[in-house]
Amino acid sequence: MEFTSRQLRAFLLVAQHQSFTRAADALFITPSGLSLLIRELEQQLGFRLFDRTTRHVALTTAGMQLLPVARRNLEELDGAMSRLGHTARAASQSISIGAGLMIAANILPQAIKEFRRQRPDVSIQVFDGDLAAILQRVESGKLDMALGFFKPSPGIRRTPFFRFSLMVIRAEDEGPPRASMTWSALNGARLIAQVSTSPAQQLIDRQLAKAGVTVQSTMTLNRLETVIAMVEAGEGIAVIPSFALLACRNRPVVMTRLTHPTVTLDFHQIRHRGRTLPAAAEEFTSFLQSYIARWAGRAGVP
Numbered sequence: 001m002e003f004t005s006r007q008l009r010a011f012l013l014v015a016q017h018q019s020f021t022r023a024a025d026a027l028f029i030t031p032s033g034l035s036l037l038i039r040e041l042e043q044q045l046g047f048r049l050f051d052r053t054t055r056h057v058a059l060t061t062a063g064m065q066l067l068p069v070a071r072r073n074l075e076e077l078d079g080a081m082s083r084l085g086h087t088a089r090a091a092s093q094s095i096s097i098g099a100g101l102m103i104a105a106n107i108l109p110q111a112i113k114e115f116r117r118q119r120p121d122v123s124i125q126v127f128d129g130d131l132a133a134i135l136q137r138v139e140s141g142k143l144d145m146a147l148g149f150f151k152p153s154p155g156i157r158r159t160p161f162f163r164f165s166l167m168v169i170r171a172e173d174e175g176p177p178r179a180s181m182t183w184s185a186l187n188g189a190r191l192i193a194q195v196s197t198s199p200a201q202q203l204i205d206r207q208l209a210k211a212g213v214t215v216q217s218t219m220t221l222n223r224l225e226t227v228i229a230m231v232e233a234g235e236g237i238a239v240i241p242s243f244a245l246l247a248c249r250n251r252p253v254v255m256t257r258l259t260h261p262t263v264t265l266d267f268h269q270i271r272h273r274g275r276t277l278p279a280a281a282e283e284f285t286s287f288l289q290s291y292i293a294r295w296a297g298r299a300g301v302p
Contacts, residue, residue, distance in 0.1 A: 010037040096125040098146035104128035106246040145271045149199040161269040170237040177254040183211040190236035191215040
């Protein structure tokens with residue numbers, strides 16, 4: 001047998017009020033509509049639930065036996081629905097986001113702090129790791145979304161998020177800062193590089209080759225933070241994506257825009273293709289784009 005919660009609720013209300021009229025008012029339906037619900041329930045059960053006269057409504061013996069069972073089941077259903085609703089509301093106000101170490105350490109903290117001023121109710125969890133680990137977590141559903149230089153991947157929705165450019169940094173004591181320089185001016189420079197698996201380094205190497213520029217490779221490092229620290233120590237210069245400028249702000253290094261050509265890197269947001277983002281995640285994404293645009297503008301990032 002299949003009963004609806006509406007049928008059981010109608011049964012409980014009639015038993016409570018001992019009146020079809022008052023029970024119908026409580027359920028916001030007409031008395032005839034309520035009578036239909038009870039009649040359908042009685043037909044499914046195969047026995048009467050109420051003895052009815054024009055002045056009196058009373059439970060039958062079978063109705064009295066059904067009453068505690070129906071009440072218990074509806075209480076359990078209402079409790080489960082309430083808990084599920086609470087969980088769903090909490091999930092809609094919770095965001096899990098993955099980002100590489102540079103973004104996670106230098107952009108997200110202050111962005112989250114500013115976002116919380118307008119949305120203190122939103123919970124934000126950050127996973128900082130390498131791109132492979134981040135991608136795996138998005139694919140498995142452990143992360144709502146991630147930001148970075150991700151290639152197309154099956155089952156992943158990749159959306160353009162922000163466009164950064166390549167720039168040169170050098171130690172402050174190596175000469176006065178310049179607003180811009182060309183790729184050809186790097187010829188013969190002592191260059192500190194990242195490992196060849198870095199998407200940014202791959203782009204840098206292609207552009208150096210395209211420009212016919214030969215550099216002296218002083219060292220190859222895994223982390224962009226280490227590259228910046230070695231530039232500060234005077235071990236050479238480096239070409240870095242402009243999103244790393246926030247990591248440079250407390251170090252004695254200067255930034256120069258690379259031109260002719262200006263080379264850009266597209267930063268993407270990724271999410272599981274079959275997953276709908278929480279509303280708060282969409283809101284934070286829009287906020288973060290505006291936040292990056294503001295500091296990039298102040299820093300003179302093209």
